[in-house]
Amino acid sequence: MTDTEMKMVVVAGAAGRMGQTLLKAIHAAAGMRIHAAIEREGSAAIGKDAGDVCGIGPIGVPITADPLEAFVKADAVIDFTSPASTVEFAALAAQARIVHIIGTTGCSQDDVEKIKAASRHARIVMSGNMSLGVNLLGVLVRQAAAALEAVNWDIEVLEMHHNRKVDAPSGTALLLGAEAAKGRGIDLLANAVKVRDGHTGAREPGSIGFATLRGGGVIGDHEVIFASETEMVTLSHRATDRSLFAQGALRAARWAFDKKPGFYNMLDVLGLDS
Numbered sequence: 001m002t003d004t005e006m007k008m009v010v011v012a013g014a015a016g017r018m019g020q021t022l023l024k025a026i027h028a029a030a031g032m033r034i035h036a037a038i039e040r041e042g043s044a045a046i047g048k049d050a051g052d053v054c055g056i057g058p059i060g061v062p063i064t065a066d067p068l069e070a071f072v073k074a075d076a077v078i079d080f081t082s083p084a085s086t087v088e089f090a091a092l093a094a095q096a097r098i099v100h101i102i103g104t105t106g107c108s109q110d111d112v113e114k115i116k117a118a119s120r121h122a123r124i125v126m127s128g129n130m131s132l133g134v135n136l137l138g139v140l141v142r143q144a145a146a147a148l149e150a151v152n153w154d155i156e157v158l159e160m161h162h163n164r165k166v167d168a169p170s171g172t173a174l175l176l177g178a179e180a181a182k183g184r185g186i187d188l189l190a191n192a193v194k195v196r197d198g199h200t201g202a203r204e205p206g207s208i209g210f211a212t213l214r215g216g217g218v219i220g221d222h223e224v225i226f227a228s229e230t231e232m233v234t235l236s237h238r239a240t241d242r243s244l245f246a247q248g249a250l251r252a253a254r255w256a257f258d259k260k261p262g263f264y265n266m267l268d269v270l271g272l273d274s
């Protein structure tokens with residue numbers, strides 16, 4: 001391992017589902033070190049050893065609520081937290097000139113603009129899904145949407161997640177919807193139907209519909225359905241272990257290390273056609 005490789009990594013939201021998964025993945029990764037682990041001010045995890053929190057035993061890294069101190073000598077921060085904290089961390093990552101990997105979903109357009117502004121000085125990779133499979137699926141959805149013309153084929157995106165998820169539709173569903181819109185040459189925001197309730201009227205031709213299911217411990221299921229009068233094509237992905245997302249995030253951090261400041265996504269990291 002040399003100074004030209006990713007080493008010192010900060011985990012934001014260290015006590016969360018993804019935070020714990022990331023701590024374990026970084027601890028096991030060749031050449032990478034858990035430089036710091038941070039949580040929200042007032043969290044019950046503050047002061048605890050990050051290794052104890054994620055179940056690998058003590059590693060001598062206490063969880064703190066001081067992101068600036070954590071970022072200053074770090075190479076990267078990996079952040080699966082909440083929109084407000086992610087916007088704050090992007091500004092601090094820019095100040096510290098480090099890599100910022102963002103898995104947080106549910107960010108508003110305004111949040112994304114602020115994150116993009118921070119990417120003038122930070123190398124930021126942001127994606128609603130860090131897995132190879134979902135990003136490949138996105139490329140396939142774009143191709144299918146381009147090939148199956150809107151006049152005959154309706155597009156619906158269905159997702160199911162665990163009962164603790166707080167945002168809807170999922171970041172992945174929106175990523176897949178965006179790829180479908182790209183394939184059709186339309187704007188997703190102007191054509192998305194995210195809620196149906198009551199007397200909705202007939203389906204708007206050319207729209208892209210979203211349906212959200214929540215229940216149990218489902219890690220992440222997604223389907224993109226192309227439906228015509230006479231046939232149906234379904235492209236789908238199922239995540240069966242959260243370590244999938246952590247491995248994608250580590251890959252993104254390594255990739256971003258020698259890049260120029262900028263706003264990147266997983267298609268850039270994976271070298272898939274964008």
Ligand SMILES: NC(=O)C1=CN([C@@H]2O[C@H](COP(=O)(O)OP(=O)(O)OC[C@H]3O[C@@H](n4cnc5c(N)ncnc54)[C@H](OP(=O)(O)O)[C@@H]3O)[C@@H](O)[C@H]2O)C=CC1
Pocket residue numbers: 012013014015016017018019038039040041043080081082085102103104105106127128129130131167171245
């Ligand atoms: N892109 C991808 O591939 C994936 C994205 N995700 C996304 O990642 C995010 C987190 O998911 P998940 O781990 O399941 O959620 P959790 O709620 O389990 O974890 C989020 C953690 O972040 C903490 N947090 C909130 N605010 C701050 C702050 N200001 N500073 C430090 N820590 C903070 C939370 O603390 P507290 O609970 O005290 O608020 C919590 O411990 C979600 O947006 C989810 O959709 C998840 C999986 C894959």
Ligand SMILES: O=C(O)C1=N[C@H](C(=O)O)C[C@H](O)C1
Pocket residue numbers: 105128129161165169170171172173219220221239
């Ligand atoms: O909150 C989750 O758990 C997940 N969130 C991401 C999303 O919103 O798509 C990715 C994954 O599906 C798990």
